[in-house]
Amino acid sequence: MEITIDHKLNHYLNVHTATQPKIIPNSHTITFITKKTGIPQVWTLDMQSAEIEQFTNLNDRVLSVYHSPSGKKAIIGMDHHGNEKQQFYIKRAEGTVFEKLVVSNEHFHNFGGWSPDEKKIAYSSNRRHPGYFDVFVMDVETMQEEAVYEFDGNCTPLLWLKDGKQIVLRVQETNIDSSLYILDVEKKELTRIGDSTVYARYQSLVVTNDKKGGYVLSDIHHDTLDVYRLSFDVPADLQKVFSVDRWDVVEISLSPNEMKLAYTVNEGGIYSLRVYDLGTGEHTEIYGIPSGVIESISWLDEENMIFCLKTPTVPGDIWSASINDSVIERLTFLSKSEDIEHLWMEPELCTFSSFDGLEVPYFIYGKKEQSQPVVVYVHGGPESQIKAEFNPVIQYLAGEGYAVVAPNVRGSMGYGRNYVQLDDARKRMDAVADLSWLVQDLINNRAVDKNRIGIMGRSYGGFMVLAALTHYPHLWAAGVDIVGISHFRTFLENTGPWRRRLRECEYGSLENDSEFFEEIAPLNHTNKISVPLLIFHGRNDTRVPVTEAEQLAADLRSQDKEVELVIFDDEGHQTERIENHIKMNSMIVAFMNQHLKG
Numbered sequence: 001m002e003i004t005i006d007h008k009l010n011h012y013l014n015v016h017t018a019t020q021p022k023i024i025p026n027s028h029t030i031t032f033i034t035k036k037t038g039i040p041q042v043w044t045l046d047m048q049s050a051e052i053e054q055f056t057n058l059n060d061r062v063l064s065v066y067h068s069p070s071g072k073k074a075i076i077g078m079d080h081h082g083n084e085k086q087q088f089y090i091k092r093a094e095g096t097v098f099e100k101l102v103v104s105n106e107h108f109h110n111f112g113g114w115s116p117d118e119k120k121i122a123y124s125s126n127r128r129h130p131g132y133f134d135v136f137v138m139d140v141e142t143m144q145e146e147a148v149y150e151f152d153g154n155c156t157p158l159l160w161l162k163d164g165k166q167i168v169l170r171v172q173e174t175n176i177d178s179s180l181y182i183l184d185v186e187k188k189e190l191t192r193i194g195d196s197t198v199y200a201r202y203q204s205l206v207v208t209n210d211k212k213g214g215y216v217l218s219d220i221h222h223d224t225l226d227v228y229r230l231s232f233d234v235p236a237d238l239q240k241v242f243s244v245d246r247w248d249v250v251e252i253s254l255s256p257n258e259m260k261l262a263y264t265v266n267e268g269g270i271y272s273l274r275v276y277d278l279g280t281g282e283h284t285e286i287y288g289i290p291s292g293v294i295e296s297i298s299w300l301d302e303e304n305m306i307f308c309l310k311t312p313t314v315p316g317d318i319w320s321a322s323i324n325d326s327v328i329e330r331l332t333f334l335s336k337s338e339d340i341e342h343l344w345m346e347p348e349l350c351t352f353s354s355f356d357g358l359e360v361p362y363f364i365y366g367k368k369e370q371s372q373p374v375v376v377y378v379h380g381g382p383e384s385q386i387k388a389e390f391n392p393v394i395q396y397l398a399g400e401g402y403a404v405v406a407p408n409v410r411g412s413m414g415y416g417r418n419y420v421q422l423d424d425a426r427k428r429m430d431a432v433a434d435l436s437w438l439v440q441d442l443i444n445n446r447a448v449d450k451n452r453i454g455i456m457g458r459s460y461g462g463f464m465v466l467a468a469l470t471h472y473p474h475l476w477a478a479g480v481d482i483v484g485i486s487h488f489r490t491f492l493e494n495t496g497p498w499r500r501r502l503r504e505c506e507y508g509s510l511e512n513d514s515e516f517f518e519e520i521a522p523l524n525h526t527n528k529i530s531v532p533l534l535i536f537h538g539r540n541d542t543r544v545p546v547t548e549a550e551q552l553a554a555d556l557r558s559q560d561k562e563v564e565l566v567i568f569d570d571e572g573h574q575t576e577r578i579e580n581h582i583k584m585n586s587m588i589v590a591f592m593n594q595h596l597k598g
Contacts, residue, residue, distance in 0.1 A: 006586075008340060008396070009396055009585075009586060009589055010582065010586075011337060011339055011340045012340060012392040012393075012395060012396045013392050013578075013581055013582045013585050013586070014578070014582075015315050015335055015337050015390070015392060016034055016035060016036050016315075016334040016335055017034060017035070017310070017315045017316030017317070017334060017335050017390075018032045018033075018034050018043070018308070018316055018317050018318050018332045018334045018335070019032060019033050019034070019295070019296070019308050019310075019316050020032055020033045020064070020065075020295075020296055020308065021045075021296050021298065021306050021307065021308055021318045022065060022067060022296070022298065023067075023298050023300065023306070024044075024067050024071045024074075025067060025068075025069060025070060025071035026070060026071045027071050028046060028047040028048050029044050029045065029046055029047065030044065030045045030047065030306060030318065030331075031043070031044050031045075031055055031065050031067070031074075032044075032045065032308075032318055032332070033062060033064075033065070034334055035576070035578065036054075036334060037054070037057075038577065038578040038579070039060070039061050039576060039577055039578070040061040040062050040063070040576060041054060041055070041056045041057060041058065041061075041062050042054075042055040042056040042062055042065050042076060043055055045318060045331060045332060047300075047331075050331070052332065052334075056076055056098065058076075058078055058089075058098065060078050060079065060080055060081065061078065061079060061082070061576050062076050062077070062078050063077045063078065063079060063084075063086055064076065064077040064086070064111065065077075066111055066113075066114070066121075068114050068118040069114055069116065069118050070118060072092075072093060073090060073091065073092055073093075073118065073140070074090070074091045075088050075089065075090050075091075075101060075111070075121065076088070076089050076091075076098060077109070077111060079572075080105065080540075081539075081540045081569075081570045081571065081572065082538055082540050082541075082570070082571040082572025082573065082574055082576055083540040083542055083572045084108065084542050084543075084572055084573065085105065085106065085107060085108050085109075085542070086108060086109050086110070086111075087100075087102060087103045087104070087105065087109060088101045088102040088103070088109060088111065088121075088123070089101055089103075090140060101138070101140065101143065102121075102123060102125075102136075102138060102145070104125065104127055107125050107126050107127045108125060108126050108133075108498065109123050109124070109125045110123055110124045110125075110133065110156040110157070111123050111157075112124065112135070112156065112157025112158060112159070112160075112167060112169075113157065113158065113159040113160050113167075114160070115137075115160050115164045116160060116162055116163075116164050116211075117164060118140075119139060119140065119141065120137050120138060120139050120140065120164075121137070121138055121140060122135065122136065122137050122157040122160065122167050123135075123136050123138070123157065124136065124151075124155050124156055124157055126498055128147075128150065129152075129497075130496065130497040130498060131152075131153070131154075131496075131497035131498050131500070131501070132150070132151060132152045132153065133151060133153070133154055133155045133156070133498065134147050134149060134150045134151055134155075135147070135148050135149040135151065135155065135157055135167065135169065135183065136148065137185065148183070148185050148188070149169075149183055149185075149188055149190075151169075151171070153171060153172070153501075154171065154172040154498060154499070154501075154502065155169055155170070155171050155172075156169065156170050156172075157169050157170075157183075158170055158180075158205060159205070159207065160211075161182070161207075161211045161232065162210060162211035162212075163211075165184065165185050165186055166182050166183060166184055166185065166232075167182075167183045167185060168180060168181070168182055168183070168193075168205065169181045169182075169183050169190070170202065172502055173199055174199060174502065174505040174506075175383060175502050175503065175505040175506040176201055176383055176413075176417075176420060176505075177199040177200055177201055178201065178202050178203075179192060179193075179194070179196075179199075179202065180192070180193035180194060180202050180205065180216070181193060182232060182235060191235055192235065192236065193216075193230060193232075193235040193236070193238075194218065194220060194230075194235070194236065194238050195220055195221075195236065195238070196236070198220060198221065200218050200219050200220035200221075201217075201218060201219045201225060201417075202216055202217070202218050203216070203217050203218075203225070204216065204217045204250070204251045204252050206252055206253060206254045207254075208254070208258055209258065211232070212231065212232055212233065213229065213230055213231040213232055213233075214229075214230055214254070215227060215228065215229055215230070215241065215252055215254065215261060216228050216230055216238070217248075217249055217250075217251075217252060218238065219248075219416075219417055220238065222243065222417075223416035223417045223418055224243065224244070224246065224247060224248045224249075224416050224417070225248040225249050225250070226240055226241075226242065226243035226244075226249060227240070227241040227242050227243070227249055227252060227261070227263065227276075228240055228241060229241050241261075241276070242276065242283075244265050246416075247265050247266055247267050247268075247414075248265070248266045248413075248414060248416075249263050249264070249265055250263075250264045250265065250266045250271065251263065251264045251294075251295065251296075251297055252297075253297040253298060253299060253305070254299075255299050255302055256299055256301065256302060257302055258278070259277065259278055259279055259302075260275050260276065260277055260278060260302075260323070261275070261276045261278060262274070262275050262276075262297050262299070262305055262323075263275075263276060264294045264295075264297065266385075266387075266414050268349060268361055268414065268415075269293075269349070269361075269363070269385055269386060269387035269388050269408065269414060270291055270292065270293075270349070270387070270388045271292065271293050271294040271387075272285055272286075272289075272294075273285070273286040273289055273294050273297070273305075273307070273321065274286065275323050284323065286321050286323060286326055286328075287326055288326055288327075288328040289309065289319070289321065289328055290309065290311045290313075290314055291311060291346075291388055292309055292310050292311025292312065292314060292387075292388045292389060293309070293310045293311070293387050293388060293389050294307050294308070294309055295307065295308045295310070296308045300320070303322055303323055303324050304320055304321070304322050304323070305320065305321050305323070306318060306319065306320050306331065307319055307320075307321070310389045310390060311388055311389065311390065312344060312345065312346050312347055312365075312388055312389065312390055312391075312395070313341065313344040313345075313346065313390065314335060314390065315335035315389075315390035315392075316334075316335050316390070317330055317331070317332045317333060317334060317335050317336075318330075318331045318332045319331060335390070343395070343399050344390070344395050344399075345365050345366070345395065345398050345399070347363035347364055347365045347388065347406075348363070348364050349361065349362075349363055349388075350362055350363075350364055352437060352438055352441035353437070353441075354410075354433065354434045354437045354438075355430075355433050355434075355436075355437055356430075358410060358422070358434075360407060360408065360409055360410065360434050360437075360438065361407070361408050361415075362386075362405055362406060362407035362408065362438065363386055363388070363405070363406045364403060364404070364405050364406075364446075365394055365395070365397075365398035365403070365404040365405075365406075366397075366398040366401070366402055366403035366404055367398075367401065367403075368403060368446065369401065369403075370447050371447060371448070371449040372401055372402065372403050372448060372449060372452075373401070373402050373403070373448075373449055373452035373453070373454070373592075373596040373597060374402065374403045374404070374405060374442060374448045374449070374452065374453045374454070374596075375397055375402050375403075375404050375405070375453075375454045375455070375456060375592060375596070376405050376406075376407070376435065376438065376439070376453065376454070376455045376456070377391075377394060377404060377405065377406045377456055377457065377461075378406075378407070378409075378435070378455065378456070378457035378461035378464040378465060378468075379406070379408070379412070379457070379458075379460075379461050380457065380458045380459030380460045380461045380462070381411070381412070381413070381459070381460050381461075382411040382412070382423060382431070382460040382464075382506065383411070383412075383413050383420055383506070384412065384413055384460075385408055385412045385413045385414040386406040386407070386408050386412075387414075391406075392585065393585050393588060393589065394406065396589060397589065397592065400589075400593075401597075402592070402596070403442070403446065403448055405438065405442065407434065407435070407438055409423070409431045409434035409435065409438075409464075410422035410423050410430060410431050410434055411423030411424075411431045424505075424506060424508075425506075425507065425508040425513060425516075426508065426513070426516055428507070428508075428516075428520060429467070429471065429520055431464070432464060432467045432468055432471055432472070435455070435464065435468050435472070435475075436468075436472045436475060439453060439472075439475050451477060452477055452596045452597070453475060453476055453477055453596075454476065454477055454478040454479065454480070454592050454595065454596050455468055455469070455476055455478075455479050455480070456479065456480035456481075456482070456588065456592075457480075457481070457482065457484065458482040458483055458484070459482070459483050459484065459485075459543070459544060459573065460484075460485065461482075461484070462481040462482050462483055462484015462485065462544075463484050463485040463486070463488075463522070464484075465479050465480065465481045465484060466479070466481055466484055466485075466486055466522035466552070467520065467522055469522070469528075469529050469531065469533065470522045470525035470526065470528045470529060471520075471525070471528075473528045473529060473530050473531075476531050477531055477595055477596055478531050478532050478533075478534075478591065478592060478595035478596060479529075479531060479532070479533045479534070480533075480534045480535075480536075480588050480591065480592075481533065481534070481535045481536070481549070481552075482535075482536045482537075482575075482584075483536065483537050483538060483541055483543075483544050483549070483573055484535075484544065484548065484549070485544055485548055486521070486522050486523040486548045486549070486551060486552040487517065487521040487522070487523040487524070487548070487551070488507050488508070488513075488517040488520075488521065489510065489514055489517040489518065489521070490523075490547065490548065490551065491503075491544060491545070491548055492504065492507070492509075492510050493510065494545040494547055494548075495542075495543060495544065495545060496542050496543070499543065522552070523551060523552055523555060526552070526555050526556055526559065526561070527559065529556065529561060531562075531595070532562040532563070532591070532595055533556065533561070533562065533563045533564075534563075534564050534566075534587065534588065534591045535549050535552065535553055535563065535564065535565045535566070536549075536565075536566050536567075536568070536575070536584050537549035537550075537565070537566075537567050537568070538567070538568050538571030538572045538573060538574070538575065539567055539568065539569045539570075539571065540569075540570075540571065540572040541571075541572045541573045542572060542573065543572075543573045544573065546567060549565055549567070550565070550567075553565035566583075566584065566587065568580045568584075
């Protein structure tokens with residue numbers, strides 16, 4: 001069937017995915033989240049029949065699902081119009097509807113696990129103060145809740161220990177660093193896990209069946225994330241199990257008999273899946289998995305695992321792997337699109353040398369023709385990373401003759417602690433300079449058309465777009481800013497109090513760096529913007545307030561600059577609803593075609 005451009009783009013934007021697989025205990029069923037109905041909902045996969053069915057049919061996006069230890073109950077987290085203020089609803093038995101459980105619509109809630117007897121749940125919420133998250137325990141039968149610990153900061157409970165009297169908490173210390181604590185619910189006391197004298201990243205905590213210890217990832221005293229063993233009897237003493245040269249271990253999962261540890265390694269935005277034998281110390285890599293990103297590992301039994309796989313040509317589905325014979329099987333096919341998937345491209349992973357000799361990696365998509373137009377796609381975070389994953393707009397533009405370049409400039413995750421801190425505070429503009437040197441490298445070595453280079457980015461990537469347009473205006477022909485920051489001072493003044501302190505660890509503080517914010521603010525340099533700008537924002541954005549877009553657009557209009565602002569009243573920081581997703585990206589493609597192809 002011949003597909004017109006509009007029809008073809010619509011196909012790209014309607015590609016579905018299946019993510020966040022979780023095994024329902026004591027069953028052969030997996031739950032996962034997909035936007036098959038137009039907004040994220042929970043679906044189930046029967047491992048025996050391979051049938052999928054819808055599990056939730058709610059009026060807003062589902063963010064998460066948490067099964068009770070027996071598998072008989074389930075709690076889902078749902079927000080309202082993208083505001084990220086998660087509320088909890090419970091399904092108590094098969095065939096029943098979801099009932100309100102923890103609902104305080106103006107506040108955030110972070111789930112902290114089921115108690116071992118599954119009578120209670122833990123969670124944190126900022127009800128006492130917008131920037132403080134206290135720990136609560138609720139009896140799910142009586143629906144009586146109790147604030148068991150007040151914490152003046154950002155705190156999330158992770159799991160209960162076996163006696164039901166202790167809960168492990170994660171406290172966010174900086175934009176990247178966290179601490180783990182054991183909360184004694186009765187004594188109201190905290191005991192720190194690990195070295196209290198140094199900040200570090202801690203993630204992917206897994207515990208043994210007896211809940212006396214477990215394993216955790218940390219970069220304590222090291223540049224990358226390594227695997228450590230811990231005992232809750234001696235929580236300060238972490239024992240390194242192994243590390244991977246150059247790269248982060250991203251996720252770990254302990255086998256049911258506790259003899260093996262599955263783990264993923266992030267090798268420059270491309271993941272590998274490996275298994276470590278805790279008895280012999282032997283490492284085994286699982287081969288045959290398409291090259292991409294592996295997430296949400298769970299063991300089905302001692303030999304088989306499930307996970308979500310996302311690649312540039314597999315937008316996201318649930319897969320299984322057998323560690324004995326390395327049999328890899330795709331379990332869901334929601335992301336298949338027979339009409340267009342043959343057009344999807346694998347990127348090339350490259351590097352360029354920046355102004356100070358730093359080697360900066362980037363993915364490039366496209367046919368690499370002579371004098372072709374280019375779109376530079378900048379990720380958000382900034383502590384994030386462009387990975388080998390499907391992006392419908394990148395794929396569409398690449399298929400239409402563009403070179404699409406997605407860099408991991410300094411400040412990106414995935415390359416160690418030193419690299420991610422290279423853009424902190426007063427070093428902010430060094431990352432923007434990376435974009436300038438990237439463009440020069442593309443002109444010199446890729447034969448791109450220097451007069452047809454566009455740039456787009458979301459969130460912090462939106463700031464990077466605006467900073468590039470104002471500090472290196474001669475490089476660009478068009479720009480697209482999605483939920484971006486136009487001034488760090490106004491952003492920090494208006495963002496949620498729950499995240500202001502953490503963002504100041506990255507960007508600098510209102511107290512000490514306001515003069516620097518004024519110096520670099522795109523809002524203060526709009527007179528230098530000489531190309532068309534397209535801006536998108538969500539009205540309910542609790543991270544980057546919509547005022548960042550409104551003040552920028554108003555300023556540009558006052559100068560008769562070419563700018564268009566689109567605000568989605570039913571979205572937040574993400575663009576989740578399919579109709580908004582289609583509108584935004586259709587406009588982006590038309591905008592790039594107009595200004596880069598003429």
